[in-house]
Each structure stands twice: as structure tokens, then as C-alpha cells.
Amino acid sequence: MIKVLLSGICGKMGANILELTKNDEQIKIVGGIDLNDGKVGDIPVYSCFDKVQEKPDVIIDFSSPKIIESELNYAKKVKAAVVLATTGYTAEDLQKIEKASEQIAVFRTANFSLGVNLLVKLVKQATAVLGENFDIEIIEKHHNQKVDAPSGTAIMLADGANEVLNGERDYIYGREGACGRRGNEIAMHAIRGGTIVGEHDVLFCGEDEIITLSHSARSKKVFATGAIKAAKWVANKPAGKYDMTNVLNF
């Protein structure tokens, strides 16, 4: 049985993970981290990692970038793997995550859905074919409570395309005051409204033709399913950096 500490247990994704694991015989949520001490059902919830009594094998994190340092220190101390689903990490946070992966298994992706991970692959293929001659624009749409913009998934898609282009494109966010294209760029545009779960369109715009690759998530369950799969996969893996390409068969 894999013992999991669920960071962000009181949030929307926390609720989805609890629902999907309640009858799972391979995984048990032994504790949670959130803003206040307390309980969710019979699961103890702690307001900081130092208070945790249980010894987890894996930490699943759907919370906030603010706790990354204490989380990594705790994971190193108890030798737990981490599944980082939270988005909005700064470059400094990402460096800390990279460093921690020398000591513990770190599984991180901005999107746990099978469809989006396939979309990244398709974007790389399209970029390889269309290359320099097509402008790339990404439009992402999310619910009105989302705390970060652009979405981690939009950045993941841009990174996929830019990897194929040897990192030559700069990123710009929105186009206020910068109307025309300045050349080497990938622009990301964020829409926030209502209860949209997550929509991503990658547009390849050429002369007289447009190719659009799209993904639409219809519920948060797809992300929870992927994160649980990742937690099962990464438990007891050696130190290193992992993502969904390690788990999915493509």
C-alpha cells in the first residue's frame, strides 16, 4: 500500500483525489496539508510539514507554489517522492526543484491529462514540419478563480514547440501595446471566466492557412486520474526528474 500525503487536501483537486482514491487498494491518503490544522473525514490535516505524524511514501501536491521550499526539505528528510501538480512556480522555485531531484524522485508536470501530453507531442511534430514559416500563438481559457496566468499548460506547449526550434523564440503574454509580430516569438493569451475547466488552442498561422491543435478538459477528474497514476509509478523510484512521458506509452 502506497502512503500519500496530499498537499492542498481542502481544494478542488484535493477533493477529486480523495474521491478517486477512497476505494483504491494500492494507495491510501494518510494525511493532508492545507492552510489550517484539522481533519477531512478521518484524515488528519496539518498547516505545515513539520507537524506531520505519518510517514508518507509520496507527496501529491495540488496547492500553491508558496510551500515548495518547506515541502522539498520535508520530502528529503523523510525520503518521500513528490508529485508536483501545482502551477505558477518561479524560475527560482524550479531551480530548487531541480536540485532536490538529485536526492529524491520528483515527478512534475503542469498537466496530468493523457490528452494534453499527447497534444504536446503533436505540437512538436507540427513545429518540426511548419518550422520557421508559421507564427505560433497559444490561447488558453480557464475558470475565473485560477490564480496564475498564463497556465502552466500553455507554457508546457510553448516549451514543446520552442524545444524543436532550439529555443530561438521569446515568449510574450498578451499583446497590449505590441500589436504586430516582432519576429521570433510565441505569444500566449489567457481568458478567465465562469467555470471553464481548461481549454488550450495552439495556432500555427501561415500565409493563407491556419492549423489549430486543441484540447478541452471537461472535468478535473482527468488531472486527478493522471496524478494518482503518477504517484503509483513514482513511489520507490530512485532520485531523478520524471514526467508523464515516463508513464504514458508514447
Ligand SMILES: NC(=O)c1ccc[n+]([C@@H]2O[C@H](COP(=O)([O-])OP(=O)(O)OC[C@H]3O[C@@H](n4cnc5c(N)ncnc54)[C@H](O)[C@@H]3O)[C@@H](O)[C@H]2O)c1
Ligand atoms: N498539473 C495539473 O494537471 C493540474 C490540474 C489542475 C490544477 N492544477 C494546479 O493545482 C493547484 C491547485 O488547484 P485547485 O484547482 O485544486 O485549487 P484550489 O484553490 O481549489 O485548492 C488549493 C488548495 O491549496 C491550499 N493552499 C493554498 N495555499 C496554501 C499554503 N500556503 N499552504 C497550504 N495549503 C495551501 C488551499 O487552501 C486550497 O485548499 C493550482 O496551482 C492549479 O493550477 C494542476
